[in-house]
Amino acid sequence: MDNIKTVLEVRGISKGFPGVRALDSVTFDVRAGEVHALVGENGAGKSTLLKILSGALEADAGEVWLEGRALPPSSPAARRRLGIAMVYQELPLVPAMSVAENILLGNEPVHAGGLLVDGRALRARARELLGELGVSLDPDARVEGLGPGARQLVEIAKALALRAKVLLLDEPSASLSAHDFDRLCEIIKKLAAQGTGIVYISHRLEEIFRVADRVTILRDGKTVSTDKISELDRNVIISRMVGRDLKEEYPPIDWNPGPEVLRAEKLTLPGVYNDISFSLHRGEILGFAGLVGAGRTEVAMAIAGAAPAASGRIFIDSREARIRRPGDALRLGIGLLTEDRKSLGIIADRPIRENTTISALDRVSKFGVLLLARERRQVREKVKELDVRASSIEQKISDLSGGNQQKVLLGRMLHRGSHILIVDEPTRGVDVGARAEIYARLKNLAVAGASILMVSSDLPEVLGMSHRIVVMRGGRIAGVLGRAEATPESVMRLAACEED
Numbered sequence: 241m242d243n244i245k246t247v248l249e250v251r252g253i254s255k256g257f258p259g260v261r262a263l264d265s266v267t268f269d270v271r272a273g274e275v276h277a278l279v280g281e282n283g284a285g286k287s288t289l290l291k292i293l294s295g296a297l298e299a300d301a302g303e304v305w306l307e308g309r310a311l312p313p314s315s316p317a318a319r320r321r322l323g324i325a326m327v328y329q330e331l332p333l334v335p336a337m338s339v340a341e342n343i344l345l346g347n348e349p350v351h352a353g354g355l356l357v358d359g360r361a362l363r364a365r366a367r368e369l370l371g372e373l374g375v376s377l378d379p380d381a382r383v384e385g386l387g388p389g390a391r392q393l394v395e396i397a398k399a400l401a402l403r404a405k406v407l408l409l410d411e412p413s414a415s416l417s418a419h420d421f422d423r424l425c426e427i428i429k430k431l432a433a434q435g436t437g438i439v440y441i442s443h444r445l446e447e448i449f450r451v452a453d454r455v456t457i458l459r460d461g462k463t464v465s466t467d468k469i470s471e472l473d474r475n476v477i478i479s480r481m482v483g484r485d486l487k488e489e490y491p492p493i494d495w496n497p498g499p500e501v502l503r504a505e506k507l508t509l510p511g512v513y514n515d516i517s518f519s520l521h522r523g524e525i526l527g528f529a530g531l532v533g534a535g536r537t538e539v540a541m542a543i544a545g546a547a548p549a550a551s552g553r554i555f556i557d558s559r560e561a562r563i564r565r566p567g568d569a570l571r572l573g574i575g576l577l578t579e580d581r582k583s584l585g586i587i588a589d590r591p592i593r594e595n596t597t598i599s600a601l602d603r604v605s606k607f608g609v610l611l612l613a614r615e616r617r618q619v620r621e622k623v624k625e626l627d628v629r630a631s632s633i634e635q636k637i638s639d640l641s642g643g644n645q646q647k648v649l650l651g652r653m654l655h656r657g658s659h660i661l662i663v664d665e666p667t668r669g670v671d672v673g674a675r676a677e678i679y680a681r682l683k684n685l686a687v688a689g690a691s692i693l694m695v696s697s698d699l700p701e702v703l704g705m706s707h708r709i710v711v712m713r714g715g716r717i718a719g720v721l722g723r724a725e726a727t728p729e730s731v732m733r734l735a736a737c738e739e740d
């Protein structure tokens with residue numbers, strides 16, 4: 241390509257937090273019309289870098305240049321006016337506002353001459369932007385009623401509304417299924433073709449190979465390399481990210497499940513899911529695949545007591561169970577790893593230690609008294625086992641990188657020792673290295689007799705880890721595939737085929 245125009249340049253950016261050097265003299269650049277992927281392990285500094293570019297954080301040293309001019313430190317609003325827009329990893333939408341209001345927040349059409357927001361124009365504009373994304377979301381729907389996948393699309397529509405010169409995307413696909421990712425891919429390519437420079441963070445390498453033109457690898461806050469994607473392969477990226485070679489990602493699923501442990505019969509929540517019947521066996525990993533909005537998370541929440549079904553029955557060991565709230569599920573040995581880390585998962589201002597033990601305090605207490613030494617020991621074990629990167633177990637969970645927060649939540653579920661595990665997007669935001677460890681961990685649990693219901697939008701993951709796959713579409717079970725018949729095509733055909 242001739243005429244390469246650099247829109248954004250990052251020169252020697254450094255940033256420290258107490259106890260960590262998050263970025264150490266990072267240098268890279270973004271060209272007009274390119275998709276520049278930023279990859280690295282959990283805690284490598286990717287989000288911190290984008291936050292500095294978007295104006296949300298100030299660097300300790302270094303410069304950011306936009307179209308040949310050094311930018312002064314400034315706020316996100318000022319950076320947005322200059323044409324730098326960001327889609328955050330943890331979504332900052334306003335739950336009580338509508339989809340349309342969120343998309344055009346700070347950018348609302350007003351009535352001629354007036355200060356009043358033009359509601360009709362607002363909805364029309366929002367509908368247009370959603371149309372561009374190929375998303376059929378109702379502009380009037382409240383964001384609080386949407387799942388993370390749909391929220392992500394709203395976030396992207398919001399960035400689209402700004403017609404940015406530089407678009408920063410922090411794990412935009414983490415809660416999207418393969419089908420939704422296709423759409424995102426198209427929109428990203430379209431924006432790039434219009435000249436927007438795009439920075440794209442993702443832990444899913446197959447996506448990087450689909451969307452990226454160039455790739456910058458970060459390790460421990462330092463730039464390792466920047467290359468054209470055509471000059472890289474998967475193994476090179478992984479070994480540069482992790483600093484060593486990695487073995488197979490998915491462990492062999494080579495054991496057979498035992499007798500039935502849980503059975504769901506005709507679970508129904510009108511308008512959300514209908515007539516959901518399936519069984520889960522001892523030692524089984526049962527995958528739940530489907531598009532965003534197919535109802536998988538809602539079914540998982542019903543089993544875990546977080547949001548009960550309106551009708552239908554659940555049997556545990558052939559006895560009917562009443563699961564009306566999370567406490568009921570916990571007592572029955574059912575543990576949940578929620579997809580919605582931010583609002584349902586982490587207890588933001590508390591340390592890793594408390595976040596790990598919170599739902600099984602009995603394991604670290606005697607006669608109702610907390611045994612701090614025992615608690616610390618158990619938490620340290622989990623932190624080590626899951627390779628949580630933190631300065632200490634007393635660090636606030638909200639200061640950890642996204643993937644490390646996810647590992648703490650997984651640690652909480654394991655700490656509780658449940659024998660039926662409901663895991664919703666278990667490796668969302670988790671890097672390749674840690675992901676392999678989580679898979680090995682899930683396998684060990686299942687081999688030891690735990691039953692695992694795994695909702696996942698990551699197709700290779702569902703295929704690689706499940707004994708059987710339940711495919712949901714539009715709130716119903718579209719089919720159940722055995723390991724031998726499950727392929728990307730057969731799953732996608734059931735998940736996305738003709739509207740009925």
Ligand SMILES: Nc1ncnc2c1ncn2[C@@H]1O[C@H](COP(=O)(O)OP(=O)(O)OP(=O)(O)O)[C@@H](O)[C@H]1O
Pocket residue numbers: 257258260261262280281282283284285286287288289329629630638639640641642643644669671
């Ligand atoms: N507000 C903060 N206070 C203290 N430490 C922080 C804060 N924000 C980030 N860090 C630390 O800075 C480092 C880089 O974090 P960052 O979120 O940029 O990683 P990341 O590459 O985005 O990881 P992930 O893939 O898990 O999202 C981590 O060690 C993290 O714990």
Ligand SMILES: [Mg+2]
Pocket residue numbers: 286287288329410641642643
């Ligand atoms: Mg991050």
